[in-house]
Amino acid sequence: MEQLSINQIKTWDRFYRGNFINSLSGFKSVSLIGTASLSGIPNLAIFSNIVHLGADPALIGFVNRPVEAAPHTLENIRETKSYTINHIHPEIYQQAHQTSAKYPKGCSEFEKTGLTPDWQIGVKSPFVKESKIRYALELEEIVPIRQNRTFLVIGAITSVFLDSLLIDKDGFINIDQANSITSLGLDGYYKVEKIDRLPYAKVATD
């Protein structure tokens, strides 16, 4: 085992360092975020830094890069307060990845990648029809991270679409049975295999 100090890491080429730091923190909840402008032009972008914040209220966060690097999703969310999060499966990971290309504003990544927008009554943002687990959120708050000009975008879940056969008797969703994938770094995609579910951990009373 080798020790690398941050002073060494800082001397690395920025792409090398970016790949290294991005994969260090582990596997990610990669998903497609669907939004629309006020005039209804759909936008779709892949995000991997999605984080569970709490179940009651049901809150999910995601990290948006500095606004000049990834402006359209954040701009649409600011305007409509609405977005969808859609799981990715092996059949669509290449199209999902392609949404990260820098398409100009007003250009629909659905059209460019061949993914299908799915509009639902009462939701201003499109879902991804090919996604087997998808949910809609309403913006709660955009928290600026002052250290690096990123944003933690906090949303409240408003509705969920999935096959109810995926839900265990205790509410746990077997997203592996929908073949939802996970990602690593900026461009690694992985399928998963269940090891185990463990019971609630208790202090031994011996």
Place this chain on the structure above:
Amino acid sequence: MEQLSINQIKTWDRFYRGNFINSLSGFKSVSLIGTASLSGIPNLAIFSNIVHLGADPALIGFVNRPVEAAPHTLENIRETKSYTINHIHPEIYQQAHQTSAKYPKGCSEFEKTGLTPDWQIGVKSPFVKESKIRYALELEEIVPIRQNRTFLVIGAITSVFLDSLLIDKDGFINIDQANSITSLGLDGYYKVEKIDRLPYAKVATD
């Protein structure tokens, strides 16, 4: 595919709802966080809501539950400004999960679970010796999430320990080759298998 509205979800039993919402957002960067009190008593706790914030500076965030539910890690980080994050592998996932039991303050989860603290010069918090990828952080900021009394704890990476054979020629870390696992919900553990790494996505110029 079934639609579930948040109003339906709110009527569910809180454990059922907790399992459901916790697994909806996808696979997580589950890891063990090592800390120590000012007097040097080690603490170890499993956290799954870990999120990459940026590569330059190298920042990682994790979500800490309301302080009364998970006080010791946060208290130690406040005191020493130091913590370690340690990947989990199939050989230690049961011990890792057991750290979530509500041990009293001053009781070392290392001792209780049989995991081995590994102290390194210049780092005030213990690493987990059994972990094959581990890194130390210095506290940057604790951001309160006002919606649910959780905290986003932001840390700057100060050093990384891993086998350099895991690092690809472009800096990407093949954490799957170290058998690092991912988690789902509160208690599901999964191993991963690589599908692919994709090249940087570009807008087609035809």
